[in-house]
Structures are given as C-alpha cells and as structure tokens.
Amino acid sequence: MRAWLSLASFLGGVVMLTSACATSEEWAEWRSHNTHFASGTHGMFSLRNNKDGSNPRVSRTDVEAARQETWWGKAITVSPEQIFQN
Amino acid sequence: MLRHHPRVLGGLLLTAALILTVSGPASAVSPEDALMPIEKYTTTKGKSLASVHRTQLLEFSEQIYNCLPWLSVHPGGLGFPRERESRTDDRYLSTWIFVDQREDPVFAALPRERRVSAMFSRYGVDMLRRMAALPAIMHDHDVAGLSVVLSWLKPGTARPGAKAINETFALFIDKDTLLDFLAKRMSPDEFTSRARFTLFDGEDRVGRVPIEVWEDSFNSTYRAANYEPPKGAACP
Numbered sequence: 090m091r092a093w094l095s096l097a098s099f100l101g102g103v104v105m106l107t108s109a110c111a112t113s114e115e116w117a118e119w120r121s122h123n124t125h126f127a128s129g130t131h132g133m134f135s136l137r138n139n140k141d142g143s144n145p146r147v148s149r150t151d152v153e154a155a156r157q158e159t160w161w162g163k164a165i166t167v168s169p170e171q172i173f174q175n
Numbered sequence: 176m177l178r179h180h181p182r183v184l185g186g187l188l189l190t191a192a193l194i195l196t197v198s199g200p201a202s203a204v205s206p207e208d209a210l211m212p213i214e215k216y217t218t219t220k221g222k223s224l225a226s227v228h229r230t231q232l233l234e235f236s237e238q239i240y241n242c243l244p245w246l247s248v249h250p251g252g253l254g255f256p257r258e259r260e261s262r263t264d265d266r267y268l269s270t271w272i273f274v275d276q277r278e279d280p281v282f283a284a285l286p287r288e289r290r291v292s293a294m295f296s297r298y299g300v301d302m303l304r305r306m307a308a309l310p311a312i313m314h315d316h317d318v319a320g321l322s323v324v325l326s327w328l329k330p331g332t333a334r335p336g337a338k339a340i341n342e343t344f345a346l347f348i349d350k351d352t353l354l355d356f357l358a359k360r361m362s363p364d365e366f367t368s369r370a371r372f373t374l375f376d377g378e379d380r381v382g383r384v385p386i387e388v389w390e391d392s393f394n395s396t397y398r399a400a401n402y403e404p405p406k407g408a409a410c411p
Contacts, residue, residue, distance in 0.1 A: 147402045152244045164339035166326055167375035169249075172345045173256035173269070175217045 204250050206236035211254030218264050220317055224255040228312050235309060239270075242410035243394065244402055246298070247273040249326070255318065258347055258371070267347055268312050269322035270302055276327040283330030290330075291344050291374055292387045299323045299346060301394035304357055313350060320349040329376065346372035363388035 210232055216222040225232075236253055239246060252271030257264060274294060276282070282290065302323045312318055324345040332340040348356075348370045355361040367386055374381040404410050 147244075147399070149240060149244050149405060152402075164328060164332070164341045165377040166341040167343045167378050167380075169251070169256075169271075170259070171375065171378070171380065172259055172324060172343075172373070174259055174261065175211070175215045175221065175256055 204247055206240045208250050209236040209248035209253045211251045220264050221255055221266060224266055224317055231309055231311055241404045241408035244399060245275050265319035266317060267320050267322040268306055268318055271324035274298055274327040278333055288384050291384055294325050294327055296389050297391045297393050299325055303353060307353055307357055321353055322347045340377040343375040346370050
C-alpha cells in the first residue's frame with residue numbers, strides 16, 4: 090500500500106512538473122526561436138493571411154484597429170504613479 | 176422569434192462575455208500621444224528636457240509606431256520621469272512599452288521569473304539600445320540614465336468573467352553601466368546587479384525578482400509579414 094502511495098506521489102509530481110512548468114525542451118525551443126514573438130501568439134498573426142491564399146498588406150492603422158478589439162487597453166495595469174514621479 | 180439550441184446560446188453568451196471582458200474602446204496611441212505632456216513635469220529640469228529633446232523623442236516615437244507594429248507605447252509613456260522613490264531630481268529617458276502578447280501555453284508554462292527574463296531579453300534590451308542611440312539625449316548631463324517599462328498580458332487572465340491582468344516590469348539604469356553592458360564590456364549578471372527593477376502583477380507590486388539576460392535579436396531583426404510601413408517612414 091505504501092509503495093503504491095509513493096509511486097502515485099512520484100507520478101503526480103512528474104505530471105505537475107511537466108504541466109505547470111515548461112519542460113526543458115519547451116524552454117530550449119522558446120529561447121532559441123528568433124522567428125516568432127515571445128509566445129508565438131500575437132495579434133498581428135490574425136491579420137496576415139486570408140483563407141483564399143491572398144496576402145493583404147497590413148498598415149499600422151489596421152494593427153491599431155485590431156488592438157482596439159483586444160486585451161491590452163482594458164487589462165488591469167499598474168499606474169504610472171506607482172513607478173514614476175513626474 | 177428565433178430559437179437557439181442551448182449549446183449555441185451558451186456559446187454566444189460565452190463569446191459576448193469574453194468580448195465584454197477583454198475588449199474595449201482602447202484609443203490608438205499616435206506617436207505624439209506617446210510623449211509625456213510638458214505640463215505634467217513638476218520641475219524645471221523635467222520641463223526643459225522635454226522641451227529641448229521633443230523633436231528627437233517624437234522621431235523615436237514615430238520609429239516605434241511605424242517600424243515595430245507589434246509594440247505600443249503607453250500614452251504619455253515616453254519622456255523624462257524620475258524614479259518613484261527618488262528624493263532627487265534625477266531624470267531618466269524612459270519608454271513604456273506594451274507587448275502585444277496573447278495567451279499561449281508555452282509562455283504560460285514559464286515560471287514568472289522566466290517570463291520576465293524572456294520579455295526583458297527580447298524587448299527591454301533592444302529598446303534600451305535604441306534609446307542609447309539618441310546622441311543628444313545621451314550626452315545631456317541632465318539625463319541621469321535610462322528606463323524601460325514593459326507590460327504584457329499575464330497568462331491565464333484573459334478569460335470570460337475575469338478582468339485581464341498585465342504584468343509590468345520597470346527597470347532603471349545609469350548611462351555608464353548601460354553603455355558598458357551594450358558594448359559587452361560588462362556581463363549581464365553585473366548589469367542586472369547594478370540595475371534597479373521592479374515587477375508588478377496588475378496593480379500589485381511584486382518587487383525585485385531574479386532575472387537572467389541573454390542575447391535575443393528578435394526585436395531588431397523581425398519583419399512582420401505583409402506589414403507595410405507608412406510611406407516615407409525610415410525603418411532601419
């Protein structure tokens with residue numbers, strides 16, 4: 090019984106380590122990858138290609154318009170007064 | 176009256192909740208909006224720096240806006256503020272950047288210190304390098320150093336029914352140390368030991384966290400596919 094509990098704890102720990110944290114392979118991949126954004130997931134990617142295979146040009150205005158529909162403008166963020174004095 | 180299957184209705188409600196939670200009328204920040212307004216400076220030195228270097232700041236802001244569309248400057252986030260705890264009038268050339276970071280399982284799996292290290296290595300160092308290339312400002316004796324502030328979406332917080340949270344990393348460094356580090360005359364470890372930096376989780380101050388800095392040329396080499404800078408924009 091004890092042996093089973095120990096084994097279960099060990100396996101649970103392995104699962105926790107490999108799911109809650111990046112594995113060394115994931116980390117190496119992230120660190121070595123210079124061709125994508127920090128996560129590889131970025132608002133601009135949704136603007137890039139149409140399903141018909143055409144590649145529309147994207148302007149800065151398009152990017153700003155897309156941002157208005159995304160997270161960053163409304164997320165809870167530290168206020169400048171918590172970092173700076175004017 | 177239209178009738179919807181409960182699952183469809185649930186999906187629609189979920190989508191609406193998500194949109195209401197994480198979207199909003201965030202106004203676009205023009206290159207000029209990114210500059211800290213002169214009237215907000217509280218000392219003569221601050222006002223003077225903002226006035227004397229306004230043209231260069233605006234050009235710098237335009238370069239970010241036109242050439243680095245994956246980044247945004249915080250409204251009023253480009254200027255010469257002081258550190259919050261400072262008792263002197265030491266002014267820092269500072270840029271506050273939002274990194275357009277979406278939910279991603281690999282990034283989410285990184286421990287907090289790794290996320291900070293990765294963001295600073297990828298975006299913070301390059302922004303400091305770009306700021307250090309502004310000669311008139313760097314040679315101004317009234318500028319004590321440089322500062323970069325990075326904000327990004329905290330993984331797992333952009334979900335229905337919850338308020339999205341940004342993690343924010345703020346760093347201050349004196350000019351000599353920065354120049355030595357950028358010229359590789361100083362190790363990253365020495366640089367981080369001399370820098371003053373703080374992490375915030377939303378509005379909560381986390382404090383100093385152990386970070387590692389490594390080479391990452393992404394921000395200086397990446398070219399977004401299909402992106403077209405405005406005509407006349409000089410993107411090196």
